[in-house]
Amino acid sequence: MAANTEILARFIEECWNARSRTICDELLDANYEHYMPGVEQPTVGPAAYQQMVDTFVAGFPDVRFEVVEAFGEGSNVCLVWIARATHEGVFNGIPPTMRPVAIKGVAVARIENGRITRITSMFDNAGFAAQLSAPAEKPAEAWSRTARAASQ
Incomplete structure (x- = not known):
């Protein structure tokens, strides 16, 4: 069985970079939860996560994630990334x-x-907004709407 760091890195590569439409169902647990800044409730389940990815890709069709570092122990894994x-x-x-x-x-x-049950993502929403020259709260509100819609 692949190391958990390899599972998470593979998920990021195939979901975000290769745009696989099957990887969420393959690697995310049926009760998967995704937490991120600015979003009050988690995105729950593989289909909801895929919808969140699709929404982001619609706005940023050339998005690519680079895994900078991955480490962990047992079932806990940390991955440092840069998305461009x-x-x-x-x-x-x-x-x-x-x-x-x-x-x-x-x-x-x-x-x-071998299945991802939860991811908590942390990134700089204010910095993201500044790059778009949008008010700092706008991307957080957008993520929140995306996550709420995906969970319904």
């Missing part, structure tokens, strides 16, 4: 700016029996 993209589409009400963005973040995950 160009804001080419509407992202939850924010019209395209055609500006490049680079978002640095950390994903802390729990992986049990």
Whole structure:
């Protein structure tokens, strides 16, 4: 069985970079929970997470994640990443700016029996907003709307 750090890195690569439509069902637990800044409730389940990915990709179609570092012990894994993209589409009400963005973040995950049960993502929403020249709360509100819609 692959090490848990390899499972999480594979998930990021296939979901976000390769745009696999099956990886969420393959690697996310049926009761998967995703937490992130600015979002009150977690995104729950593989389908809801895929919808969140689709919404982000619609606004940033060239998004690519680079895994900078991955480490962990047992079922707990931490992954440091950088996402780079160009804001080419509407992202939850924010019209395209055609500006490049680079978002640095950390994903802390729990992986049990080869399936990801939870990820808590932390990244700089204010820095993300500044790169789009949008008010600082706008991306957080957009993520929150995306996560709420995905969980319904």
